[in-house]
Each structure stands twice: as structure tokens, then as C-alpha cells.
Amino acid sequence: MKKSGIVGNWHGMVHCESCSIHQAALFSVIPIENLAEMRLPIEDIQFNAGASIYDIGCEGSAIFTIRSGLVKLSRFLPNGSYRIVRLARHGSVLGLETLLGSPYEHTATALSPTFTCRIPRDIVYELALSYQELYQQIMQRLCDSVHQADEWLTLLATGSIRARIARLFLYLEDKPHNSLCTLLGREDIAAILGTTPETTSRIIADLKRSGAIHHLGLNRFRCNIQMLHTIAKES
Amino acid sequence: MKKSGIVGNWHGMVHCESCSIHQAALFSVIPIENLAEMRLPIEDIQFNAGASIYDIGCEGSAIFTIRSGLVKLSRFLPNGSYRIVRLARHGSVLGLETLLGSPYEHTATALSPTFTCRIPRDIVYELALSYQELYQQIMQRLCDSVHQADEWLTLLATGSIRARIARLFLYLEDKPHNSLCTLLGREDIAAILGTTPETTSRIIADLKRSGAIHHLGLNRFRCNIQMLHTIAKES
DNA sequence: CGTGACATTGAACCGCGTCAACCTCGGTGG
DNA sequence: CCACCGAGGTTGACGCGGTTCAATGTCACG
Structure with missing residues (x-):
């Protein structure tokens, strides 16, 4: 379950066109052949259980797609206690708030060994110019987050x-x-x-x-x- | 505080270009002169305190901008109890989930006399074709909702x-x-x-x-x- | 002036938090 | 290889905070 390292490990650039979760991913709206020739600067980063993916309040410049693993998103109270506000798994996208210029709104921590793709914000902007359907994708994710948050409150x-x-x-x-x-x-x-x-x-x-x-x-x-x-x- | 009617009252078409909250509204990205000549089928609907604006689970085809008033968004539990998951006020947009084809995810109830603009979903689609900045607006609203939901959980x-x-x-x-x-x-x-x-x-x-x-x-x-x-x- | 909806208050009960002791198990070092 | 250690899980005792049910108060409105 838990190994030595606390920080994420860089594992090279990824090839979106051959991604195991391509059909579930943000860029599923982009034709595979186009993805293949774009050579996007998207990094493959792994996190051990307990490692922090990003921290609340930090200015971020990237979003993370979870290829596998389990991540908790936490927020803190003035008195020091904290609360987990969401769990993210296979296919989830973390840190969408950075696309709108906000700092990260949670501390994201891996609960099990987690494999992510780090996608720089600017890449998303750029791709959205050519592929407007990307906006639909992002809106869908945000909408899902709202729904998840509301269910979390009522159920848990x-x-x-x-x-x-x-x-x-x-x-x-x-x-x-x-x-x-x-x-x-x-x-x-x-x-x-x-x-x-x-x-x-x-x-x-x-x-x-x-x-x-x-x-x-x-x-x-x-x-x-x-x-x-x-x-x-x-x- | 509470008057007779329970349902919303129709008050005619609105003129976005002269709207009191135009600068805070969804369509603020559209030049006023263009808005003026478009004659959008946007209705002005008022709700008395206690009136329902829409119900959870209903297939909706419109979003609502709140010009003034106070609205609660509720969800229900299997055992019959319910929980208010958000409050919406001046400038908030309700029912964004319909833009993505989902049924309404809350029951929206006016807590005080509330003035809204009912904007058909198709109008938003249409305008987004010409004004891509509209996507940014919607994403911003969705992101705000997520943030509000997370704060609600941790604070309240x-x-x-x-x-x-x-x-x-x-x-x-x-x-x-x-x-x-x-x-x-x-x-x-x-x-x-x-x-x-x-x-x-x-x-x-x-x-x-x-x-x-x-x-x-x-x-x-x-x-x-x-x-x-x-x-x-x-x- | 009466009525009904909502707010307040009281008393009894119990779910849950708190603090502390103990157990379990995997990892480490002798 | 085994004995020790520490982190996290379990259990017990006790007390407080919050629910429940019921009675009473308050105010707007007919």
C-alpha cells in the first residue's frame, strides 16, 4: 500500500492517441489521428498512497486526468479540522478551476497508488479554439462535480x-x-x-x-x- | 411576505439590453446593441414566496436568471426528509444542468418574492455559436456552483x-x-x-x-x- | 376577536464525542 | 528468526449536545 516516496514521480510524456481511457477522457472529442500528430506536452505522473497531487490555495497551471487510482479532495476549517468533499477515480478530471483562473480549491491526496496525466491549462485553451466540443466536455465535468457535491451533502x-x-x-x-x-x-x-x-x-x-x-x-x-x-x- | 398565488406570474417579454442586472448576467458578453435587435424569446416570470420555480427530476428546457429575490435549492432523501443544498440570489442562474440534457437536479423554491428571466435552452445554444465567450460565462457559473457547494458542506x-x-x-x-x-x-x-x-x-x-x-x-x-x-x- | 402558522421553551432520552486503555498487525532491527 | 515497536483499529465508560414530544407563546391575517 504505502512505499517510500511522498511526491509524484514523472514518467515521461504520454501518447493520448493510445491512452487506455481515451474514450472516457477529456479529449475524446478530438479525432485520434489528430491527437497522434500533435505531440502535446502532457506528462504522465504517478503518486503513491498518501502523496499530495496539489494543495488548496496554490496557483495551478494544469489539470489532472486520473487514469487509475483513488484521490480525496479535502477542505479545511478555521479550527484546523478538515472534511473530504469528494472522491475522484478513473476518468475524473481534477483542478478544472484553474481553467477559469482560480487557485486550486482543494487539497488533492492520493489514497491508493494513482496514475495521472498532467495537462497544462494552455493546451486546453488552444485545443478549445479548434475543437469547440471541448467546451461541452468541460461543462459536463463541471456539471458532474456539482451533482456529485450535492449528492455528497444529502447522502453522506x-x-x-x-x-x-x-x-x-x-x-x-x-x-x-x-x-x-x-x-x-x-x-x-x-x-x-x-x-x-x-x-x-x-x-x-x-x-x-x-x-x-x-x-x-x-x-x-x-x-x-x-x-x-x-x-x-x-x- | 406570502400572497395568494403559488405559481409564477408571466409578465411579458424582457428587453435584455435595458436589464437592470445586465452587467452581471449571462449575456453580458454580448454587445448591448446586438441584444437590442435580437428580440429574444426571454420571459419575465415572477414568483411569490413559497412558489416552486421548478421541480427535481423534471425535464426542463430553460434556465432562469434571478433578477431579485431569494431561492432555495432542495434535494430529498429516501426517508422523506430533505436538505437545502444551496441558496441563489441576484445574478444567479438556475437550472444550468438542462443545458447538458439532464433533468433538473433540485427543487427550486422562492423564499421571498422573486423576479426571474426564463431563458430557453435553445437560445443559449444558438447564441453560443456566434459568441463563444458565452461558454466561458457558463463554465464560470458552474465552477461557482461547485465552489459554493463545497463551502456549504464545510461551513454549514x-x-x-x-x-x-x-x-x-x-x-x-x-x-x-x-x-x-x-x-x-x-x-x-x-x-x-x-x-x-x-x-x-x-x-x-x-x-x-x-x-x-x-x-x-x-x-x-x-x-x-x-x-x-x-x-x-x-x- | 378568533384562527392557524410558526417560534419558543421545557423535560426526558439517547446518539455521539471524548478520553483512555487495549488490541492487531506489518515492518524493522538485533 | 524472533522480539520489539509504532500506527491504526477496537472497545469501554462517561458526559454533553442535540433530538423528540409536548405545551405554550406570538403574531399576521381573516
């Missing part, structure tokens, strides 16, 4: 902690591999739900006892979707 | 209810008319903060006693900004 910041944890399990469930779920560290869960690691731990133990989830080792769980849905509706 | 859904209420006062303060603040009904406040009307009422009474706020009648308050900031930092 409302009601009893028990219900929130059930909703988090359902939220994290790998839909393809049915009813399997990889959970985060207790402190991260607490920062998502607005509670404490202790309460989190207690309630998860409770869910295990009641049979709503089964521990498979190393934070992997098999979920009883039915029961979790019932609990999610409570309170 | 985190920490003790006492701290949240203090932050809400600071959030609602009319910056120009210093330290004055118009509060909402207790139930709406509760739906913003994720608590109950009773707790809200109790804590507001407490803040009055401690001198952090002074009641001026009909939900108007004069705030002691210093004290509120101190309380906002607690817990």
Missing part, C-alpha cells in the same frame, strides 16, 4: 451516522463486481461523514455483527445490499 | 450546530449594509444545517442572550461580527 452529511455509513458502503460498492466494497481508513471515513474514527469503528463493528457486511480482510467487505438499503433509509 | 454541515449557525449568519450578512442579516424561517435554517427547528430556535435565543446578535423584528438581525467569528471557529 445528513441523518444518523449509521445511515451515512450504510450509504457510503453503497456509494463505494464496485458495481461490476457485485456487492464487493473496499473501504478507506477510519479517519478518512470520519472526514467524509463528519464524525470521529471511534464512532465509525463502532458502527462498522455493529454492521458486521448484524450481518449487513462481511469482513474479507484488509478493508475489503462483502455487502448485503438489501440490508444496507434498509439502514440507509433510516433516520 | 460540519461542527457543532452553534458554530454552523454562527457561520450561517456570517454567510447571510449583507456585506454592503454592514452587520445586518435577514434570517429565514427556522425550518429552512434547520434544512440548511441538517438539524431541527427546535435546536435552531434554542441556539438563536442563546446567541441573543450572549449579545452576538440583536433581534430587530421580523427575522432581521444586527450581528456582532467579532463574536460570530469566534463562535464560528469553535468545535
